[in-house]
Amino acid sequence: QVQLVESGGGVVQPGRSLRLSCAASGLTLSYYSVHWVREAPGRGLEWVAVVSFDGRNKYYADSVRGRFTVSRDDSKNTVFLQMGSLRPEDSALYYCATVPIFAVTNLRSWVYGMGVWGQGTTVTVRS
C-alpha cells in the first residue's frame, strides 16, 4: 500500500526553525518529484515547494523563498522541508505529495501537480 507520512510538526516560537519529514512506503520515492502544500485555517490550499526526483531542481513559493529549503534522502525514502525564520502566518497543516504516477517519466514531472498525498503534520508558530 502506497503511503506518505509527514512528521516533525509542532509548536514553535516566531523566528525559530523546524524540519518536517515525509517518509514513503510502498513506493520508491527516488522516482518521484515531491511537493509540499499547506492548508491554513480558512485560507485554502497553498503550494509551498517542490523538489525534483533527482534533487537537482527545487522551486519555492514567494512566501517561503529564502526561509524554507526542500531536500531529499533517497536512502531513507524521505523528503524534508527545513523551515527557518518562522512566522505566525506559516502556521498550517503541511502535506507532502508525490507527482501523479503517469508523470514520473517526464523530465519536468513537477509541473504535473500532486498525485498521492500524506495526511499532514501541523505547524503552529506563536510566542
Place this chain on the structure above:
Amino acid sequence: QSVLTQTPSASGTPGQRVTISCSGTSLNIGSNTVNWYRHLPGAAPKLLFSGDDQRPSGVPDRFSASKSDTTASLAISGLQSEDEADYYCGTWDDSLNGYVFGSGTKVTVL
C-alpha cells in the same frame, strides 16, 4: 489572492449536475495541464483529475473535466450528498515558476 479564479460556491439537489470553472492565463492553464482535487478541511486532498481530463482509477465517472484555452471545468453529474467538499484546480505557472491552486469552490448538496 489566487492566481486561478474559481467561483466560491456551487450547489445543487441530489441528482443534479453542477459545474465548476477555473480561470487562468496563457502562462498557467494555457500552457500546462490542470489537475482537480477534492478536499475536506483537515483531511488529505484527493486527486480527481490530472492531465486536464484523466480520471484516476476509483474516481466515479459522474465526475468529468475539460479545458479550453485558459479555462478549465469540473462537472459533477448525479450529485450525491457525499460530494459535499471543497474542490480546487491547480496547475504550474510558468511566470511564477511554481504551482498554483485556485481559490477553491465549496460544493453544497441541498
